[in-house]
Structure formats: structure tokens, C-alpha cells
Amino acid sequence: LSNGSVQWEKGWTIPANAAVTDIEIVGTDLYLASNNRGLRLLDTLTGTLQPLPTGIHNFQDGLKLVGDDLYIGLQGSGTTSAGIQVFNTTTNNYTAGRLLAGLPSNNINSFLTQTETDNQGNIVSEMIYVATNNGVARWNATGNNWETAWTALDGLPISFVQDIIEFDGKIWMATPNGISQFDPVAMSVTNYGKTNGLMGTSTWGLFGAT
Numbered sequence: 001l002s003n004g005s006v007q008w009e010k011g012w013t014i015p016a017n018a019a020v021t022d023i024e025i026v027g028t029d030l031y032l033a034s035n036n037r038g039l040r041l042l043d044t045l046t047g048t049l050q051p052l053p054t055g056i057h058n059f060q061d062g063l064k065l066v067g068d069d070l071y072i073g074l075q076g077s078g079t080t081s082a083g084i085q086v087f088n089t090t091t092n093n094y095t096a097g098r099l100l101a102g103l104p105s106n107n108i109n110s111f112l113t114q115t116e117t118d119n120q121g122n123i124v125s126e127m128i129y130v131a132t133n134n135g136v137a138r139w140n141a142t143g144n145n146w147e148t149a150w151t152a153l154d155g156l157p158i159s160f161v162q163d164i165i166e167f168d169g170k171i172w173m174a175t176p177n178g179i180s181q182f183d184p185v186a187m188s189v190t191n192y193g194k195t196n197g198l199m200g201t202s203t204w205g206l207f208g209a210t
Contacts, residue, residue, distance in 0.1 A: 012042060012049045024063040024070060026089045033060035033072060039087060055085040055094040056151045056159060057104075057134050069095070079105050080134050085153065097153045101146035105134035110163045112171065131161040131173065155189030156180050167208030174203035 001007055014020065018037040023030055030042040038058035042049045059080045061073035068090045074097075076082035081104040085097025110131040116124050126141040135151040151159040157177035164173050171182040178193035178201045193201050 010047065012047075014040065014049075021061050021075075022063040024065050026065060026068075026070070029089070031063060031070060031087075031089070033063050035059055035061075035075065039072065041092075052087070052092065053094065054152070054158075055087065056083060056097050056099060056153055065089075072097075074099070076100075079107055081105065081149070094153060097151075099135065099149050099151065101148065103130065103132060103137045104149040104151065104159070105132035107133035109133070109161065112164045112166055114166060114171075129164050129171065131164040133160050135159045136161050136164060136173065150182075150189075155191070157191050157193075162204045163206045165206045165208055167206075168210075172206050172208070174206050176202050179203050179206070 014032070014034060015037050018034045020032050021035050022033045028044050030044055032040045032042060034040065036059055037051070038054055039052045039060060040049060041052055056074060057080045059075040059077050061075050064071045068088060070087040070089055072085050072087060074080065074083040074085060081099040081102055083097065083099035086095050087093070088095050108130055112129040113126065114129070115126045118124050128139040128141055130137040130139065135149040137149045138147040140147050150156060156173065156175060157180065158175050160176055162174045162176070164171065170184070173180040173182070178191055178198060181190045181192070183190070192198060
């Protein structure tokens, strides 16, 4: 105001136990990142505040607009790994993103070890898959290094993976949103839900039998 004071006109709240970590204005839309509730959109014309789809995870930090892509920093915490993801403000969908190599979450649910041997029985390659609450970590035991974790941005219906097994040459994963199958030959993920015969989408354990 002209006298140097501030007049508050309107305010909005976000869910409890969350804090806004950064904001970015795009036209008449205001994007808000939060520390455990993900990305939200405030329409400054209508005053409507709405949550946006979940990307890799909801622990977000800084925002940076490049063209129509919103780059979002991801916080590392006790249950999440640091990284970055990209949200397109035209389509209102996540388009890319990666976590820093390592465990995507400290909450571990299941393990799978895949080993390849030569004709003499010597191990030539070994990969350990770790199903967590925020994706599948991949430890290359042969190269002694972490490879990029699998998350929802890699085709999983959700990053929370409860169980993981190998069956019939493919990797199967149980999630709260159905079952996922990774084909190592085609390098593709196929998801299965109610339309494919599941009684429900919430799956917690897998067992393969021929």
C-alpha cells in the first residue's frame, strides 16, 4: 500500500504436516512445491488450488521454469532419495526424471538376485534388485555400483513396490496399483490390473509356479 503496509487479500492452505518449499508463476497459474505433498496448482483467476499427479515422489524442493517445462528438485529423506523430475505445464504431466543412484527409499520390502554364469559355472554378471516404498533399486554386483532405480516414470503404475520375483525369464513386481512385468529382451514394462483379470489392484506378494 501507499503507506508502506501490507493488506492481505486471500490465503490458501495445504494439507497438514506439509510446507511449501518453492513457487513458480506460469502465466496466471502458480505452481507450488511442497516437502511431502507434491506439486499443486493455484489458478489465480478462479482461486482454485488443486493437487497435481504424483511423479517419482512428493518430497519436492526448488522449482525452475525452462520453456514450458518445470524442473523440480527432489529432497532426500529417510524414505526418499534426492533427484530431479520434469513437469510439463502445457500437458500437466511429468515427462522425465531420475533419482541419484542408490536406494530410492530406506523402507525395503523385497530382494531379487539375478546371476548369469559361463559354461564353467563362473559368475559373469550379477544384479541385485531391491523393492522399496519408492521404487526398485538396482545394485550391479559385477561392476560394484548402483544403477538408475525404476520408478513410476519408467512405466510402473506407482513407485511403491512391495514384492519382486523372476518368473519365466521376466521380472514381476507387486504394487498397490497392480502388477508390473519387466521384459529384459524388449526392455519394456507391462502393467496388469482389473481389466486383465486381477480381482483387485492392491497386490503385496508374488509366487511363480509352472
